[in-house]
Amino acid sequence: MLSTLPRTYTSKLQANLPVSPITVSELSAQLRSGEISSVELTQDYLQRIERSELNAFISVSADSALAEAQTADAKRAQGDDHPLLGIPVAHKDIFCIEGTLTTCGSKILHNFIAPYTATVIQNMQNQGLVSLGKTNMDEFAMGSSNENSYYGSVTNPWSSAGEQLVPGGSSGGSAAAVAAGLAPAATGTDTGGSIRQPAAFCNLTGLKPSYGRCSRYGMIAFASSLDQAGPLTHTAADAALLLNSMAGFDTRDATSLDTPAEDFTRHLDDSIDGLIIGMPSEFFSSDLDPEVASIVEAAIKSLESLGAIVKQVSLPNSHLALPSYYVIAPAEASSNLSRFDGVRYGHRAEQYTDLVDMYTRTRTEGFGDEVKRRIMIGTYALSSGYYDAYYAQAQKLRRLIADDFNSAFEQCDLIVGPTTPAPAFPHGSKTEDPVAMYLNDIFTIPANLAGLPAASTPAGFTKAGLPVGLHLIGPYLQEAKLLNAVHRYQQETDWHLRSAPGAAATESA
Amino acid sequence: MALDDKTILGIAQLARLAIPQQEVDRYRQELSGILELVAQMDACDTSAVQPMTHPFDATLRLRADEVTEIDQRDKFQSLAPAASDGLYLVPKVID
Amino acid sequence: MFTWDPRWEVVIGLEVHTQLRTQSKIFSGSSTSYGAAPNTQASAVDIALPGVLPVMNEAAARMAVKFGLAIGAHINRTNVFARKNYFYPDLPKGYQISQMDLPIVGLGNIDIETAEGSKTIGITRAHLEEDAGKSLHEDYQDATGIDLNRAGTPLLEIVSEPDMSSPAEAVAYLRKLHSLVQYIDICDGNMQEGSFRCDANVSVRPRGQTELGTRTELKNINSFRFVERAIEYEIERQIDILEDGGSVVQETRLYDADRHETRSMRSKEEAHDYRYFPDPDLPPMVLEESFIESVAATLPELPAAKKARFIEQFELSPADAELLTASRAVADWFEEVVTNSQADTKLIANWMSGELFAALNKAEVEIDQSPVSAGQFATLMNRITDETLSGKTAKQVFAALWDEGGDVDGIIEAKGLKQITDSGAIEKIVDEVIAACPDQVTQFKQGNNKVIGFLVGQVMQKSQGKANPQMVNKLLQEKISQ
Incomplete structure (x- = not known):
């Protein structure tokens, strides 16, 4: 089948440093035109991954990736013209893929070869996407810096020579991989900001869909009522394409939405003239890094120049989102992580005296510090006598927070603000203070609590050259409208087209 | 809200985690810090608010009563730390 | 008949686990059939692989509603699954999906027949939950084997009020419930296979005292006879303790049928804190009126x-x-x-x-x-x-x-068993007997009515049991009186 492709191909990717990142849409066009084959593309990405020193991947599936690429090329030769056929992607190591090491960033799953495939991955495989490997992440998706991985921390490709920066988390490996050109797109999951925050730190487009859009079956649970899968890409157009392949009703997930399939690219090019954009005063407090504030304000001006109308709105309970989240997420996690007991799969301690000792040693050895902290907090919050004060109270505040959004969306179409209070920080700078680390997610958490779709788009750089993200939140199920605004903004700006210094360094090696 | 050592060790025991004596202090500080953050919730009167357990107040879908699974024991048990004759093995349980 | 010192009053409540006779498990598509090789009916969901999710079986909901309707109970139109968290090797997720604050079936009642007449036993609630797997302790020297085939089998746990005041009443209630769940076809009632299991909460108090005594919970009693005997033993044990000035410890006890005694389950003594919370994987179950009506239409005559x-x-x-x-x-x-x-x-x-x-x-x-x-x-x-x-x-x-x-x-x-109703044939035998037994005939004539029985017997014997006894009696009396 490869014989149908041009034999004179030489990798443009290898030969010339790209001035701007290569998007899925561009690769899709090249695959369609026959300019490149999926096998060539896959080999090329595998070589880049091989050369990379960012530690973005926990495992690489070179053989199965090439086999999948061959199948894709064969299908292409038979006339299959799916836009994502043969596109290589990276998957966060939270998704089970049959026959593949699936660790969730934890020692407790260091030997876990998943015996089944997550629905999201299955959907993508059905459309012909090629899986390059599994990306690094904070253990069980708990973290905002990727420093909580048992498999080591990840370097942000935007780090300058002198200072190693974190890529954000928990989907830090996915973000670093895409930003460094090790994959044109990657999957992530977002419980409190784990797609959007690393997207902001790595100059990517990150989309958290509405809760229920993407099946959670096969995605290792952190906080079940908040977790949602989504893509990390360079552009909104790519995010829409990827979401098309990931989303869909799944009978295996009782919280999956039973809505008709939709094409998330359908509104990308619509005009945003007259779109009403809400600016909640609560997202622009004095705590916000002034450089971030001015970049975000400039981005909002760009949207205005496209015809959007800016309106002040209020989310009066948003300050309660972080405390509520740090009850709900650990509580659910403490229960979700009970299955890791050394009985049926995963790590089991080598020495123990009895059953309880086996459990305790297995879990104590298998979980890292942050995971243990959250299990402890969650166990405490659910324990007898504290349930009402903690869990029930947090669930009530959650309703108040969701109600705030409902009221706001009566006055505006989308809500904007900064994705993070500050840009990427150096390795080790926040690891000693859990609460300081948690504050990273202060703007992203409210959308998780309310189940709303939200995206981060590159919006500019600090004087030090670090990317800053603009955060947009949409009403429930309005991903297409959200992506429309981001896409129009990206048509007007070129922040998302800037390549990371780390990406160039990797390719010139 | 500060936690005492006894509470910390009690929680750890419920969660099947071991906390060595020299780490109890660290846990107390870290967990108390998180609970301080969480305590901001107390300021809000929610007596008239219904808890929101699911992000979009969905209701349960029911599935038809059909056997759809096949036997995959050998595949699943190849992952087990200890299994024999089709059983998962654990240290002797005394009732 | 078991009796105890009447100065003590006995209070019993039962928790009965009935396995619902669905084809598949409550939250997975695995078969629920009994007796398969270990773990061959344990799917990815049942063994709690990372990432798997529960999906609720409609038939289990129907059966629970059917039970509720059969006992005239309140059906909670909105009911909620909750997680009960504890570590045990036969519980793969580290939590059991059950119902806590909002069970599917609320207050109802069941009438039983007792020696003193009919009595109404209150049903506090009935809730859906998943069964655990089985721990096999005998097969290995230093290990316990875990079979998860049963894990996820749907159970309806039926909780009674503490309305029974004797072991006999407890058994009468249990039999009534056992019959009912089979009547309405929600459980096969097979106690050997564990389809119908009972825990008993037993306490005693001085007669006339209003507050309840400290109770013990007797676990997993798998026959009517053992329920009765276990409760009897426990009543005697508790009365003995109290009469000696001691106090009953609130604990779980296991009935040992071989030794006829209950003993403390030490492994369960550790303070439990189940940390119940609504299961985020399962939104609330909302039952439409049309659903409840469709279940009501399947109810047989009760x-x-x-x-x-x-x-x-x-x-x-x-x-x-x-x-x-x-x-x-x-x-x-x-x-x-x-x-x-x-x-x-x-x-x-x-x-x-x-x-x-x-x-x-x-x-x-x-x-x-x-x-x-x-x-x-x-x-x-x-x-x-x-x-x-x-x-x-x-x-x-x-x-x-x-x-x-x-x-x-x-x-x-x-x-040749056809009864002889031909009066001529019987008359002939009657005449022979009268002729053969003159002494008895004389005694009858003198007023000894009892002797007629002997004469009837003689006729029956001669007819090889085929003569109609009423006719024999009538003819004998007529002939002797003549």
Whole structure:
């Protein structure tokens, strides 16, 4: 089948440093035109991954990736013209893929070869996407810096020579991989900001869909009522394409939405003239890094120049989102992580005296510090006598927070603000203070609590050259409208087209 | 809200985690810090608010009563730390 | 009959776990059939692989609602699954999905028959939950084997009020419930296979005291007899402790049938804190009226209604009606006999509760496996009614039917059991007996009425049991008095 492709191909990717990142849409066009084959593309990405020193991947599936690429090329030769056929992607190591090491960033799953495939991955495989490997992440998706991985921390490709920066988390490996050109797109999951925050730190487009859009079956649970899968890409157009392949009703997930399939690219090019954009005063407090504030304000001006109308709105309970989240997420996690007991799969301690000792040693050895902290907090919050004060109270505040959004969306179409209070920080700078680390997610958490779709788009750089993200939140199920605004903004700006210094360094090696 | 050592060790025991004596202090500080953050919730009167357990107040879908699974024991048990004759093995349980 | 010092009052509440007879598990598509090789019916969901999710079985919800309707209970239109968190190797997720604050079935009640008459037992609630797997302790020296085939089997846990005040009442309630769940076809009732399991909460208090004594929970008692004996033992144990000035410890105890004693389950003594919270994987179950109506349409006539109808329609005594409606199969069998027979319903009731039930008990078979069909039984009743058979010969025919099969009239023919109702033939034998027993005839004439029995017996013997006893009696009296 490869014989149908041009034999004179030489990798443009290898030969010339790209001035701007290569998007899925561009690769899709090249695959369609026959300019490149999926096998060539896959080999090329595998070589880049091989050369990379960012530690973005926990495992690489070179053989199965090439086999999948061959199948894709064969299908292409038979006339299959799916836009994502043969596109290589990276998957966060939270998704089970049959026959593949699936660790969730934890020692407790260091030997876990998943015996089944997550629905999201299955959907993508059905459309012909090629899986390059599994990306690094904070253990069980708990973290905002990727420093909580048992498999080591990840370097942000935007780090300058002198200072190693974190890529954000928990989907830090996915973000670093895409930003460094090790994959044109990657999957992530977002419980409190784990797609959007690393997207902001790595100059990517990150989309958290509405809760229920993407099946959670096969995605290792952190906080079940908040977790949602989504893509990390360079552009909104790519995010829409990827979401098309990931989303869909799944009978295996009782919280999956039973809505008709939709094409998330359908509104990308619509005009945003007259779109009403809400600016909640609560997202622009004095705590916000002034450089971030001015970049975000400039981005909002760009949207205005496209015809959007800016309106002040209020989310009066948003300050309660972080405390509520740090009850709900650990509580659910403490229960979700009970299955890791050394009985049926995963790590089991080598020495123990009895059953309880086996459990305790297995879990104590298998979980890292942050995971243990959250299990402890969650166990405490659910324990007898504290349930009402903690869990029930947090669930009530959650309703108040969701109600705030409902009221706001009566006055505006989308809500904007900064994705993070500050840009990427150096390795080790926040690891000693859990609460300081948690504050990273202060703007992203409210959308998780309310189940709303939200995206981060590159919006500019600090004087030090670090990317800053603009955060947009949409009403429930309005991903297409959200992506429309981001896409129009990206048509007007070129922040998302800037390549990371780390990406160039990797390719010139 | 500060936690005492006894509470910390009690929680750890419920969660099947071991906390060595020299780490109890660290846990107390870290967990108390998180609970301080969480305590901001107390300021809000929610007596008239219904808890929101699911992000979009969905209701349960029911599935038809059909056997759809096949036997995959050998595949699943190849992952087990200890299994024999089709059983998962654990240290002797005394009732 | 078990008795105890009447200064003490006994308070018993039962928690009964009934396995619902669905095809597949409550939250997965695995088979629930019994007896498969270990872990061959344990799917990814049942063994709690990372990333798997539960999906609720509609049939389990229907069966729970059916039970609620059958006991006139409140059905919670919105009910919620919650996680009960604890570590145990037969509980793969580290939590059991159950219902806590909002169970599917709320308050209801069940009437039982006691020595003192009818009594109403309150049902606090009935909730859906998943069963755990099985721990096998015997097979290995230093290890316990875990079989997760049963993990995820749907259970309806039926919790009673502490309304029973003797072991006999507890058993009467348990039997009634056992019959009901089979009546409405939600449970196979097989206690050996664990489809119907009982925990008993038992406490005692000085008679007249209003507050309850400290209770103990007796776990996993798997037969009616053991329930009775376990509670009896526990009552004696608690009274002994209290009379010695001690106090009962609130704990879980296991009944050991071999030693007839209960003992503390030390491994369960550790303070439990189950940390219940609504399961985020399962949104609240909201039952539409149309759903509840569709379940109501499948409800059969319930035991109480059937019993009342049997008393009214068939003129049975309350005791006979109770016996014949104790199971749906027995009631259906009775009605089939009545339909196919001209015999008096009272005669049928007597024969079923006597000859048939004795034979069934002896052979340890259920009525639906009876070698004597309802149709043959109806013919047998007809032959008694039309006086072809006497009570005695009818028993011979029944025994032949049971042992060898065949049909009633064929057996009567083959064995020559047709009753002699020809008065000429009987008269001839009566004359022979009067001639042969002059002493007894004289005694009868002198007023010793009892001796007639001897003379009837002689005639019956000579007729090989085939003479109609009423006719013999009548002729003897007439002839001697002449």
